[in-house]
Amino acid sequence: MQLARVIGDVVATVKDQHLSGIKLMVLQPLTSDGSATGRTLVAVDAVGAGVGETVFFVRGKEASFPFHPTEVPADAGIVGIVDHWDVEPERPAKGPEPRTGNREPKAMRQEPKA
Amino acid sequence: MQLARVIGDVVATVKDQHLSGIKLMVLQPLTSDGSATGRTLVAVDAVGAGVGETVFFVRGKEASFPFHPTEVPADAGIVGIVDHWDVEPERPAKGPEPRTGNREPKAMRQEPKA
Amino acid sequence: MQLARVIGDVVATVKDQHLSGIKLMVLQPLTSDGSATGRTLVAVDAVGAGVGETVFFVRGKEASFPFHPTEVPADAGIVGIVDHWDVEPERPAKGPEPRTGNREPKAMRQEPKA
Amino acid sequence: MQLARVIGDVVATVKDQHLSGIKLMVLQPLTSDGSATGRTLVAVDAVGAGVGETVFFVRGKEASFPFHPTEVPADAGIVGIVDHWDVEPERPAKGPEPRTGNREPKAMRQEPKA
Amino acid sequence: MQLARVIGDVVATVKDQHLSGIKLMVLQPLTSDGSATGRTLVAVDAVGAGVGETVFFVRGKEASFPFHPTEVPADAGIVGIVDHWDVEPERPAKGPEPRTGNREPKAMRQEPKA
Secondary structure, three states, X not given: OEEEEEEEEEEOOEXXXXXXXXXXXXXXXXXXXXXXXXXXXXXXXXOOOOOOOEEEEEEOHHXXXXXXXXXXXXXXXXXXXXXXXEEOOOOOOOOOOEEEOOOOOOOOOOOOOO | OEEEEEEEEXXXXXXXXXXXXXXXXXXXXXXXXXXXXXXXXXXXXXXXXXXXXXXXXXXXXXXXXXXOOOOOOOOEEEEEEOOEEEEOOOXXXXXXOEEEOOOOXXXXXXXXXX | OEEEEEEEEEEOOEEOHHHXXXXXXXXXXXXXXXXXXXXXXXXXXXXXXXXXXXXXXXXOHHHHHHHOOOOOOOOEEEEEEOOEEEEOOOOOOOOXXXXXXXXXXXXXXXXXXX | OEEEEEEEEEEOOEEOHHHOOOOEEEEEEEOOOOOEXXXXXXXXXXXXXXXXXXXXXXXXXXXXXXXXXXXXXXXXXXXXXXXXXXXXXXXXXXXXXXXXXXXXXXXXXXXOOO | OEEEEEEEXXXXXXXXXXXOOOOEEEEXXXXXXXXXXXXXXXXXXXXXXXXXXXXXXXXXXXXXXXXXXXXXXXXXXXXXEOOEEEEOOOOOOOOOOEEEOOOOOOOOOOOOOO
């Protein structure tokens, strides 16, 4: 999924019948520091999000899950409204590093931080 | 989904039989401010869109939903003709910001604008 | 789908059994003005395309539809050989423009050209 | 799948009901030399990963497999915690090279290294 | 599918149970002239490929087909080991060109080379 801000909506009279009554919102994807990234897109809305809200959305067939059993022809859907999110400040990786070169037996488990 | 302008069509005599009688349109994806973005693509048309029209299309298996039960081998399909769309002018985010660093208990809900 | 030129083929003796007897072609995707764009890829061929031909191909699970009921593990497949395609010369958009800022009732439908 | 570092989490009260009780983590994809690459994303967690850990995640509908039969509307999911990984140092390719130009019968199999 | 070189492997003790006993390889995608392109990724291996070999892999749910009926949560899988591949030298397109502007009846089929 990706974080996004709802920045608008789309009105379409002529459309696939399974989209009838479903809100079509324009989303601006966000990075984890809250800035805009990448292309805007149109998503169906399963949670009642409004313009200006921060949400997370899902891509692919999964976007139509909340509307089952209706087979909604959608490839992006808002599935949650974000209360807040937390990210760790940039820091050196504590997880495992790749080992290169001599391919000895793999024994040493590098303990990633819990 | 993405906004796009229909800019042409494709004629193919030799093709998968399940594509017979289905219109193949050339689309130019659009950003939310109406300018062209990214690669053109070929999409099946489920709503009778013509060259010059602004539409929204869906990517993936969902593109074949409007043709069920025929299993159309398509990965992009026009599912609506756009009447108009509205986007908010660029402005500072009103939604939640990420919190970094000290990971205290999460209590404060930042109210995104409705 | 995308337009592409068939530029080669791949020979693989050791492969998933469901790929046996299926031609593997190397494709160069094309823009709508016929020039090469993006990465080459390997696609299964359902229509008997040869090297040098212009085709359109489908991405995703749909690539295996023409081989049903065999579950071919493919994510790209040639589904048509292009006779020709037509694109409109670049011109100002005639479709609807986004409306920004003041969100009044949506009434005016801008007629896109047929 | 891709390698990633878990860099945070997301809290959402209003969300699709099938996401209830599922942890939503913020991931930073990694290259095979352990450096950050590409956009952060939000993934469901099926293996109990914590912030700071190195994991690999899956994109697409497959992200919901670990939660079957619940139809979780997710397009990215952590499916493993990485103990370590090994990569060969950069070196000239030992596998087959493409052959260009004169298309003679294909006989010579170039033996890629085992 | 895409061509790739196997450049390493990943070890993960904690992982989705359906990945147990399945090899996880690190792949470097290749262009059709054999040079590295794009991000490395982690793929399941259905054909017994080793480090250093040139393979082609499939993205998406199709990656789990070779492991049916097990529902392997994978989005990339090696499905063949490449013996060799052939590509035509760069040359002017012989396939059809797009026709722009005046949209007359489509009659003339441009014969692409066989």
